[in-house]
Amino acid sequence: MEAIAQGIREAAKKLLSQGAVDCVIGFAQGTVPMRDYPYFAYTPEEADNLTWSRFCCNNLSNFLVRREMGEAGKVAIVAQGCVSRNIVGLIKENQITREQVHIIGVASPGMVDRGKVQALFPLKTITEVTEDGEDLVVKGKDFEERVPTKKVLRQNCYTCVQRNPVIVDEMIGEESEATHGGNIDKVAAPWEKLMPEERWEAFSESIKDCIRCYACRDACPLCYCHVCFVDEARPQWCGKTQDEADVATFHILRAFHCAGRCTDCGACESACPVGIKMRGFTSKIEKDIRELYGYAPGMDLEEEPPLSVYKPNDPQEFIK
């Protein structure tokens, strides 16, 4: 992993010193364990702070939208599979142009779910987590343990189907296997097997801790509306309270706005301060899009977005 981080730093330095890009968007090491944060390197010296690890949970393509371009009119971005798919999405939705981004591609190692690591050490404070090959070394005040990363991978990374970037200007390191071995169809839409009456229970239980902080929305590269429907006051589409009805409205509508666009990058879940698993319901939409229209978002620059086109023989059993 350190070799890839070094490769990213070198590539960033080269681009910045040539003046080919205004800025390199990557990650820097966080001050808290397992929290590497998005970092914007504007000078070759700042590029030394860039890193790459299994703790890079944000989706960097989020920072491309409405970005003020400097002299070079171009930014470089570190992108693994999902991020590159979101960049494709942003290009298709006319938020950026292909010429405005220089994609530094990396194969995704699969990101770690901080919650899963913490759950292995209940009531203990983790002070340091480092990567050692396929293991994490977790340290605290009076303990040090090795944890296999496979055990604490985010679920969406485990079932990922595209770890390698789909579009790339330069690749750092080798391409990896496309998946981590998980099968998305086994975990997508987990409540489908429940009875209709039980589903609301499962859904409302999963969102009951929501504090309406909108971190999921802010972390999402698809949520770039100038005024989000939840912030709109006239008319007020969605109430501001933490009542179940308002919380449910927010989550259902946010999920639906991402229909046919969500790449299952998991940034929403990683951003959530109370650990809500939005993928419980967003995965249902992805599954439908996949099964009804045979579409996986962001895989191809040419393909039309599934909800912006139609076919005469689309399913229509529900129409009376």
Next chain:
Amino acid sequence: MYARRRFAVLKNLLEYVGIEPGRLHFSWISSAEATKFQETVIEVTDAVKALGPAKHMIKDIRKVA
């Protein structure tokens, strides 16, 4: 035609999170199809009446104000 795709996804999502099937209806009705319109309205109101008052997504203003 675009709506057909969007409604297919929305209907599945609402049923998936536990909103009863039968609360969301979708029909093609031309402006010349008055009879079909009337029949559909009857069908929809009957279906919703049979389901009864909403069980979820009810906000009690006295509780949240």
